[in-house]
Amino acid sequence: MQRLFALIWMVVGVFSLTAYAQPVHIDIEASGVRKMKVAMPTYVGPPEMAGSVWAVCEKDLQMSGIFEVISPQSYISPGPLGEVQPGNLKDFALIGADYVITATVGRQGTSGQFKVQVVEISSAQVLMSATYTSRADTMYMAVHTFMDTLLKEKFAIDGIFTSKIVAIMKDKGQKQLYVSWCDGTGGSVIRGGGSLVLNPAWSPDGKKIAFVSYARNNPDCYILDVATGKMKLVSSQRGINITPAFDPSGTRLACTLSVDGNPELYSMDLDGTGRIRLTSSWATDTSPSFSPDGRRMVFCSSRAGNPQIFIMDVATKNAQRISFEGTYNTEPVFSPRGDLVAFCYLVKGEGYHIAVVQPDGSKLRVLPGTGKGDESPAFSPDGRLIAFASSDGNIYVTDLLGTTTVKVTSGGGFTEPAWSRPGM
Amino acid sequence: MRNKCWFAFVLMALCALLINTGCAKKTVEPSREITPPQQGATTEQPGSMQMETSKTGEESAAQPQTQGQAQKTTLEKEMASFEENDIYFDFDRFDLTPEARKTLADKARFLNTHPKMKIRIEGYSDERGTQEYNLALGERRAKAALDYLVFLGIGPERIATISYGEENPLDPGHDETAWAKNRRAHFDIL
Numbered sequence: 001m002q003r004l005f006a007l008i009w010m011v012v013g014v015f016s017l018t019a020y021a022q023p024v025h026i027d028i029e030a031s032g033v034r035k036m037k038v039a040m041p042t043y044v045g046p047p048e049m050a051g052s053v054w055a056v057c058e059k060d061l062q063m064s065g066i067f068e069v070i071s072p073q074s075y076i077s078p079g080p081l082g083e084v085q086p087g088n089l090k091d092f093a094l095i096g097a098d099y100v101i102t103a104t105v106g107r108q109g110t111s112g113q114f115k116v117q118v119v120e121i122s123s124a125q126v127l128m129s130a131t132y133t134s135r136a137d138t139m140y141m142a143v144h145t146f147m148d149t150l151l152k153e154k155f156a157i158d159g160i161f162t163s164k165i166v167a168i169m170k171d172k173g174q175k176q177l178y179v180s181w182c183d184g185t186g187g188s189v190i191r192g193g194g195s196l197v198l199n200p201a202w203s204p205d206g207k208k209i210a211f212v213s214y215a216r217n218n219p220d221c222y223i224l225d226v227a228t229g230k231m232k233l234v235s236s237q238r239g240i241n242i243t244p245a246f247d248p249s250g251t252r253l254a255c256t257l258s259v260d261g262n263p264e265l266y267s268m269d270l271d272g273t274g275r276i277r278l279t280s281s282w283a284t285d286t287s288p289s290f291s292p293d294g295r296r297m298v299f300c301s302s303r304a305g306n307p308q309i310f311i312m313d314v315a316t317k318n319a320q321r322i323s324f325e326g327t328y329n330t331e332p333v334f335s336p337r338g339d340l341v342a343f344c345y346l347v348k349g350e351g352y353h354i355a356v357v358q359p360d361g362s363k364l365r366v367l368p369g370t371g372k373g374d375e376s377p378a379f380s381p382d383g384r385l386i387a388f389a390s391s392d393g394n395i396y397v398t399d400l401l402g403t404t405t406v407k408v409t410s411g412g413g414f415t416e417p418a419w420s421r422p423g424m
Numbered sequence: 425m426r427n428k429c430w431f432a433f434v435l436m437a438l439c440a441l442l443i444n445t446g447c448a449k450k451t452v453e454p455s456r457e458i459t460p461p462q463q464g465a466t467t468e469q470p471g472s473m474q475m476e477t478s479k480t481g482e483e484s485a486a487q488p489q490t491q492g493q494a495q496k497t498t499l500e501k502e503m504a505s506f507e508e509n510d511i512y513f514d515f516d517r518f519d520l521t522p523e524a525r526k527t528l529a530d531k532a533r534f535l536n537t538h539p540k541m542k543i544r545i546e547g548y549s550d551e552r553g554t555q556e557y558n559l560a561l562g563e564r565r566a567k568a569a570l571d572y573l574v575f576l577g578i579g580p581e582r583i584a585t586i587s588y589g590e591e592n593p594l595d596p597g598h599d600e601t602a603w604a605k606n607r608r609a610h611f612d613i614l
Contacts, residue, residue: 286557
């Protein structure tokens with residue numbers, strides 16, 4: 001066993017060295033990028049357990065934005081396969097796989113083991129071999145750890161699978177907060193008071209969620225402490241108190257209020273004091289989102305006659321329009337990398353799509369998404385992926401080229417995703 | 425017009441009754457509160473329409489009550505129609521159409537006749553577009569209706585607004601017929 005570990009670490013070490021000497025830079029924004037093809041023959045283990053672990057693992061690989069999972073129908077050895085033997089290699093080389101991931105899933109009492117092996121076909125080497133344990137009923141946790149380790153150690157990409165998504169879920173006529181891991185596993189409802197809750201937003205540290213609740217018969221803004229479940233009223237001015245967004249310091253909240261007449265943007269402390277008005281126009285100004293340095297803010301305004309995306313210098317309050325195509329551009333969000341703004345773009349004759357644009361308004365790119373009407377984009381914490389809500393009521397995750405669109409939730413009723421930082 | 429005359433009669437009779445009984449209660453508003461004293465009023469109003477239609481020999485003893493109910497029904501009908509008649513908007517617009525102005529003028533007349541009534545205007549959008557923008561749009565629609573009612577002389581303190589955006593659509597359909605019904609401001613008497 002010791003020797004096996006030493007061997008694995010050697011492999012890891014060698015790979016890491018090469019990786020750091022010559023970083024494997026995956027420019028997923030470059031056109032024509034080829035995703036790495038992964039074969040995942042059926043895992044060894046009790047079918048009910050192995051099946052769900054396999055499904056989560058497949059979803060996470062696709063979601064990561066760098067892998068493409070080969071259709072099981074093309075496997076020559078469909079499995080179950082716990083480990084790749086030299087004799088199996090050509091079966092996977094023939095179907096064009098770059099990597100083969102095999103696993104054995106087992107159970108000991110209440111604890112489950114996920115023993116996983118990643119083999120690189122081109123070098124015929126074991127890239128990774130490790131065992132992850134978790135409670136048997138939350139085996140997806142083991143998959144998340146495996147995925148983050150794989151991404152970090154082998155592809156120099158910060159893991160995302162310990163980040164969470166909060167969305168609005170409609171159930172029995174009520175809309176409440178729904179928090180799950182970013183791949184949709186381990187979800188649960190958090191009641192935000194009343195029967196209608198909207199516009200969730202994470203604090204930068206992932207410990208709080210700002211949202212809108214009609215608990216007091218008005219769209220008011222609240223902050224929820226995720227650990228304690230305690231809710232605090234932030235803003236309940238006459239009119240709307242909607243679309244909260246934390247600034248990067250996590251000490252101020254930007255919101256849309258109509259207290260002074262029409263919907264304008266304001267920022268305030270988390271207790272609602274120290275309110276500063278950010279916009280002054282006859283039009284509707286809404287949906288603020290800060291740049292990672294907090295100096296700029298994107299928002300949606302109808303000051304040009306229909307809703308368009310604007311960017312504001314927060315210090316001077318000067319705003320410039322950055323969307324010039326289409327007549328309905330809404331819900332902008334700043335990438336955590338600061339290099340892009342995603343928003344909901346009405347493509348004439350084709351409905352609503354998620355689009356990305358540079359903060360200066362150049363290089364607009366429309367993501368294919370589901371093609372059924374996509375809204376409410378939310379960047380992943382590393383800015384490589386975008387979660388959004390489709391008109392079918394589910395949350396999807398796409399990469400910035402839109403080459404893979406993965407369905408994260410099931411069952412429907414979901415809207416307005418927001419994505420937390422990892423390590424939750 | 426006929427209705428108005430009838431109201432005036434009832435009021436006069438009522439005033440007479442109140443003065444006679446020495447009641448100092450200030451009653452200028454024909455609301456539900458005045459229903460009980462109407463028993464007296466009806467005896468002085470034998471020619472009213474409601475009496476005629478409901479009058480039969482044996483039921484004459486029950487008539488005063490019927491009359492009261494009839495007036496209550498009129499007010500209830502007016503209130504119901506106040507709450508039933510929404511105003512509608514074009515896509516992504518919150519300016520009032522001529523039709524909406526007409527409906528609001530009717531509502532202002534009713535509110536002027538019932539100065540104690542308070543209302544709430546709910547602003548809605550259709551399902552197209554995004555939730556966040558639609559919440560703001562619903563607010564502007566409710567506010568546009570409020571502003572016009574204030575312009576017509578209704579005190580702003582009597583009017584509350586709330587926006588639901590694309591939530592709670594009146595018609596759950598996904599076509600223009602449904603959308604047109606859902607781009608609305610709805611009025612509730614509080």
